[in-house]
Amino acid sequence: MSNFSSVPVLDYSLVSDPARRPEFIAQLRHALINVGFLYLANPPVAREDTDAVIAYAPKLFEIPEDEKERLRMRNSPHFFGYSRVGAEITKGKTDQREQFDFGTPFEARWKPGDPEYLRLWGPAQWPEESLLPGFRETYLRYLKQVETLSYDFIALLVEAFGLPSGALAPFFPPGPMQHRAKVVKYPARDSVTSDQGVGPHYDSGFLTFLLQASDHPGLQVQNLSGEWIDAPPIPNTFVVNIGKALEKVTQGLAQATSHQVLSPPPGSTPRYSVPFFQSIAQEVRVPDIQLEFSPEILRLKDERGAVGASDSVNYSEYGQYPSGQVNLIGRVKSHPDVAERYYPELFKKYYPDGLPAQGSAY
Numbered sequence: 014m015s016n017f018s019s020v021p022v023l024d025y026s027l028v029s030d031p032a033r034r035p036e037f038i039a040q041l042r043h044a045l046i047n048v049g050f051l052y053l054a055n056p057p058v059a060r061e062d063t064d065a066v067i068a069y070a071p072k073l074f075e076i077p078e079d080e081k082e083r084l085r086m087r088n089s090p091h092f093f094g095y096s097r098v099g100a101e102i103t104k105g106k107t108d109q110r111e112q113f114d115f116g117t118p119f120e121a122r123w124k125p126g127d128p129e130y131l132r133l134w135g136p137a138q139w140p141e142e143s144l145l146p147g148f149r150e151t152y153l154r155y156l157k158q159v160e161t162l163s164y165d166f167i168a169l170l171v172e173a174f175g176l177p178s179g180a181l182a183p184f185f186p187p188g189p190m191q192h193r194a195k196v197v198k199y200p201a202r203d204s205v206t207s208d209q210g211v212g213p214h215y216d217s218g219f220l221t222f223l224l225q226a227s228d229h230p231g232l233q234v235q236n237l238s239g240e241w242i243d244a245p246p247i248p249n250t251f252v253v254n255i256g257k258a259l260e261k262v263t264q265g266l267a268q269a270t271s272h273q274v275l276s277p278p279p280g281s282t283p284r285y286s287v288p289f290f291q292s293i294a295q296e297v298r299v300p301d302i303q304l305e306f307s308p309e310i311l312r313l314k315d316e317r318g319a320v321g322a323s324d325s326v327n328y329s330e331y332g333q334y335p336s337g338q339v340n341l342i343g344r345v346k347s348h349p350d351v352a353e354r355y356y357p358e359l360f361k362k363y364y365p366d367g368l369p370a371q372g373s374a375y
């Protein structure tokens with residue numbers, strides 16, 4: 014059984030065309046249930062902002078070493094900032110990528126005595142303006158548009174699954190929220206020690222909107238037969254995929270799909286990408302929200318078949334803890350040096366033998 018052999022391309026401009034909107038919704042239903050990945054063409058994000066973010070990506074990694082040191086993630090209780098190549102392990106092997114974690118604007122609200130996971134949201138660390146003029150403002154303007162798209166996309170998903178319009182509203186209560194976003198660099202194979210850019214994994218929250226910020230192939234998506242299907246860059250698209258929390262709350266209808274990135278070949282320039290990860294309210298326990306799907310929709314899942322053996326396991330804790338806690342655990346596993354400093358109890362739980370050389374997310 015192989016449920017897909019390519020990643021479908023959906024044209025967002027159909028959404029505002031009353032005659033063709035049903036076509037989009039049908040394609041979306043298929044992509045959510047059978048693939049868990051799609052390309053979104055003509056997304057409602059200003060082209061000039063997307064192009065500017067793409068142009069900034071290589072420059073961000075050229076800021077001086079002492080600025081990278083100042084911005085290192087260890088300086089942020091919110092797990093924002095710079096991570097060098099080799100800081101993380103996925104599936105037992107070191108990831109060959111360098112990255113900056115940023116977030117949408119958020120004022121820290123955690124105080125001692127509050128649940129620890131509330132501390133995950135707070136201000137990001139930004140490079141000195143004079144070192145990269147305009148970057149912060151441009152990137153935040155870009156993120157705001159992707160955030161709006163992410164909510165609009167949830168409404169389309171609710172429609173595609175035949176749910177009442179407010180069905181997922183408990184995950185987005187009024188008031189401020191924070192979404193995470195990164196800028197990632199994958200050096201070519203000859204300057205790193207393996208071709209694992211990032212190993213097989215699932216994303217955590219609801220939706221991921223990935224901007225492939227250079228021409229390199231390398232992103233791959235695993236189908237139900239275990240085959241790795243290429244998802245090469247397509248200009249003016251986002252790659253959209255489903256996180257574990259959304260899979261869980263939709264009873265597996267929206268499928269979280271394992272994916273990985275292979276390093277560019279020797280002699281190549283580096284690959285860059287800019288993923289945006291849509292968050293959900295930190296206090297919500299996913300199993301507390303029970304959705305009712307029609308038998309016709311549920312049958313589509315049965316026709317797909319069970320999600321087969323895949324090469325990744327992570328974020329299984331959504332059945333148990335508030336979603337903020339699940340994400341905090343994920344961060345602690347990935348970045349033990351940050352955990353040791355700001356979350357000593359959790360650090361002891363996951364690293365009883367002390368600080369490892371690298372984090373191991375999955």
Ligand SMILES: O=C(O)CCC(=O)C(=O)O
Nearest residue numbers: 197216223232274286288
């Ligand atoms: O860089 C990419 O294309 C994908 C990155 C990714 O899957 C992740 O960071 O979760």
Ligand SMILES: [Fe+2]
Nearest residue numbers: 214215216272
């Ligand atoms: Fe991912």
